[in-house]
Amino acid sequence: MKKFIPQLSILTTIFSLSIFAQDLNIAANGEMYISPTAFVQASSNVSIASSGNLIMDSVSNDFSDFYVAGTSTGNAEYRHFTGSSATRDLVSPPVSGQAFSAFATANTGKIATGTITSGNLMYGPLDNANATYIEYAAGDATTLTAGNGYRAGSVGGQTLAYSGAITTADAPVTISYGAGQFRESNLVGNPFTTHINAGAIVNALGNSSAIDNTYAAIYGYDGSATTNASTWTVINSVSSPDLITPGQGFIIISSTAGGTFTFPQSARAVSTTARDNFLQGRQANTPSSFKLTLTKGADVFDTALYFLDANGTRGLDVTYDAGSLGSAIGTHLVEDSQGDNMAIQVLSTEDLTATDYTIPLDVTVSAGQQATISIDNLNVPLGTKFYLEDRELNTQTLLTSESYTFTPSSSITGIGRFYLGTTPNTLSNPSTALNAVEILSLTSSKQLVVRGQLLNDSIMKLYDTRGRVIETFQLEASQTEHLFDVSSMSSGVYIVNLNNKSQTKTTKLVIN
Numbered sequence: 001m002k003k004f005i006p007q008l009s010i011l012t013t014i015f016s017l018s019i020f021a022q023d024l025n026i027a028a029n030g031e032m033y034i035s036p037t038a039f040v041q042a043s044s045n046v047s048i049a050s051s052g053n054l055i056m057d058s059v060s061n062d063f064s065d066f067y068v069a070g071t072s073t074g075n076a077e078y079r080h081f082t083g084s085s086a087t088r089d090l091v092s093p094p095v096s097g098q099a100f101s102a103f104a105t106a107n108t109g110k111i112a113t114g115t116i117t118s119g120n121l122m123y124g125p126l127d128n129a130n131a132t133y134i135e136y137a138a139g140d141a142t143t144l145t146a147g148n149g150y151r152a153g154s155v156g157g158q159t160l161a162y163s164g165a166i167t168t169a170d171a172p173v174t175i176s177y178g179a180g181q182f183r184e185s186n187l188v189g190n191p192f193t194t195h196i197n198a199g200a201i202v203n204a205l206g207n208s209s210a211i212d213n214t215y216a217a218i219y220g221y222d223g224s225a226t227t228n229a230s231t232w233t234v235i236n237s238v239s240s241p242d243l244i245t246p247g248q249g250f251i252i253i254s255s256t257a258g259g260t261f262t263f264p265q266s267a268r269a270v271s272t273t274a275r276d277n278f279l280q281g282r283q284a285n286t287p288s289s290f291k292l293t294l295t296k297g298a299d300v301f302d303t304a305l306y307f308l309d310a311n312g313t314r315g316l317d318v319t320y321d322a323g324s325l326g327s328a329i330g331t332h333l334v335e336d337s338q339g340d341n342m343a344i345q346v347l348s349t350e351d352l353t354a355t356d357y358t359i360p361l362d363v364t365v366s367a368g369q370q371a372t373i374s375i376d377n378l379n380v381p382l383g384t385k386f387y388l389e390d391r392e393l394n395t396q397t398l399l400t401s402e403s404y405t406f407t408p409s410s411s412i413t414g415i416g417r418f419y420l421g422t423t424p425n426t427l428s429n430p431s432t433a434l435n436a437v438e439i440l441s442l443t444s445s446k447q448l449v450v451r452g453q454l455l456n457d458s459i460m461k462l463y464d465t466r467g468r469v470i471e472t473f474q475l476e477a478s479q480t481e482h483l484f485d486v487s488s489m490s491s492g493v494y495i496v497n498l499n500n501k502s503q504t505k506t507t508k509l510v511i512n
Contacts, residue, residue: 026052026074033057039065039194039270046166048074055079056094056193056246058159063245065270066193072166078193079161080247085112085122085153087223090249092189095164096146104138107160112153122153126187126251128178147173147263149187149249162247167191171263175210177254184212185325188261189249192268198235198242200267205252206237206319210261214340215253217322218244234343237319238287238306243271253323256443288352288380290400292420294329295372296365301328302376304344305359312346314357320346328364329373332415336507337438339449352384353422360438360452361388361418367411373418374403389419391453396424416453416480437505439496443512446487448473453480456500462509463495470494486511 024042026032031053034040046068048054054076056064066076076095083089104111104121114120114135124134125148133151136142144150146167154160171191177183190196198218206216217236232251235242244250252261288307293300303324306312311320314334322344324330330341334357341362351357365371373388378400388399390406397404399420415438437452439460450460458475470489475482475498491512498505 023047025049026054028052031055034064034066036062036064037274039067039272041065041067041069041270043069045070046072046074048072048076050074053077058246060157062274063195063247063271065195065246066166067268067270068166068168068193070168072168074165075163076166076193077161077163078246079159082152082154082158082160083223084157085115085155088122088151088153088221089223090149090187090189090221090251091152091247092149092191092249093144093146093162093164094190094193094246095162095166096144096191097164098144098162100136100140100142100144101138103144103160103162104136104140106163107158110154110158110160112155123150125150126182126185128176128182128185128254129180130178131180131182147171147188147191149189149251151187151249166193168265170265172260173263174258175252175254175261176258177256184215184253185251186254186261187249188252190244190246191263192265193246194268195243195245195271196263196267197269198239198244199237200264201244202236202319204262204264204267208259208261209257210255210259212253212255212323213318214316214321214338214342215323216319217253217344219251219253219325220244220248221250232325232343234304234322236322236344237311238304238308238344238346243269245271251325288349288384290378290380290386291376292329292331292361292399293372293374293376294363294365295374296328296369299328303327303330303342305331306344306346307349307352307380308346309349312348312351314347314351317346320344324362330362331420332360332362332438334359337440339438339440339442339451351422352380355421355423357421358389359420360415361420362415363418364413365406365408365411367408370405370407372403372405373399375399385422387421387424389421390417391419392417414481415451437498439498439505439507439509441486441509441511446485446511448484448486448509448511450475450482450484450498451480453477454500455502458498458500458503460496460498463497465493465495467495 022044024046026048028049028051033055036059056078058081060081078094112122114122117135120135120137124136205211220233222233291302293302315336324341324343331345388397454477460473462471494509496509
């Protein structure tokens with residue numbers, strides 16, 4: 001049931017249904033409580049007296065909404081359900097401005113003991129400069145800010161109470177490119193006291209210079225790290241415009257420049273149905289798609305392929321393709337690959353039957369470890385076929401009908417051994433095979449990299465845009481990766497031609 005009230009002054013009120021109001025005032029010593037199943041929408045301004053209480057509540061699978069179209073003054077309280085220390089949780093304060101020491105005091109006995117810093121609590125941000133999480137001491141005076149993300153763990157699953165100001169305007173957060181293993185990762189979260197539309201956030205990511213275009217997606221921790229090695233739920237433009245709960249934290253990926261990413265207030269939305277407090281990607285429709293799954297003992301990894309009439313190409317489709325955060329199986333872009341392992345790759349529907357391409361698979365398996373590659377969640381037209389080629393053993397498996405189990409004699413990582421194609425004949429076609437050879441430039445080490453299997457010893461020439469040969473390189477068919485120092489070359493655009501007696505490939509290359 002929904003009610004509309006032109007103006008509301010509150011002394012003591014409990015809302016368990018939906019309320020619409022214009023101005024809303026919480027009087028001195030007054031209290032307004034919004035249950036997890038309800039939302040309140042103020043179409044104008046909100047004022048909370050210093051001795052008044054506005055409380056928004058949640059449970060593990062339902063979160064209240066408080067939507068303010070105008071401005072809000074005074075402090076409110078949001079009680080946010082937080083996962084236990086066994087699984088951890090990624091969170092973001094739904095309100096802003098509270099010192100952590102005050103937050104810790106208000107939630108005494110509810111926040112779990114930390115596992116990184118002795119004596120501290122399991123609550124703190126991701127430090128991407130040192131590749132670790134920070135755990136705050138109970139007396140730390142750091143201010144908790146809406147939009148910033150924190151790793152948290154409660155004692156057995158608890159509701160933690162935050163006190164602070166309600167954000168009603170666009171919310172900027174600083175994005176940085178750090179060092180080490182997690183240098184690109186930034187832990188942020190929903191800065192509002194409402195749900196937010198994931199599609200609107202993905203669009204904002206795709207339009208932000210602070211975000212790496214290959215990773216213009218939302219990466220949500222799914223809480224299953226103890227049973228499934230695929231710990232990240234990826235939401236991008238392939239997913240429907242789902243809603244993200246208040247207080248939910250997630251990872252976004254910085255460009256090398258970093259900068260500021262802004263959560264648009266227009267992304268705010270209220271939810272009329274119960275939603276869990278971690279991200280769940282839901283499909284708005286059923287495009288042709290499947291998952292490639294790599295099973296190694298108890299660990300399961302996967303990567304997704306989608307085939308769309310629009311927005312699907314063999315190159316990078318920003319906000320549709322999405323890079324992987326460290327899975328042991330992924331794909332590389334069919335064209336113009338920069339060497340990134342993709343969690344999601346989107347191709348055109350024509351590529352369901354096209355025979356002029358192969359998809360390089362990025363696979364990591366230790367020597368002597370048995371592993372299985374299979375197709376799951378198969379949703380393609382009847383008769384569609386995809387073959388897995390193992391180029392080391394010279395085998396081809398109809399993966400849409402059966403799985404492939406192997407035990408490598410030496411450790412494998414990256415591309416070069418496994419490729420996916422639509423017919424067995426194209427996999428042995430020389431020109432198609434060369435399509436799977438990647439040529440890219442590494443900015444960090446000033447190296448030119450050629451990855452993939454060559455059928456013969458090859459010559460690669462580097463031309464400037466005027467057609468002059470700048471450098472010539474020799475490549476051996478016995479190597480699947482070649483590295484060349486280009487530190488002496490000027491930054492700019494070059495043309496690369498790779499050829500041997502049975503293959504040829506020409507592509508553009510940017511050296512920074």
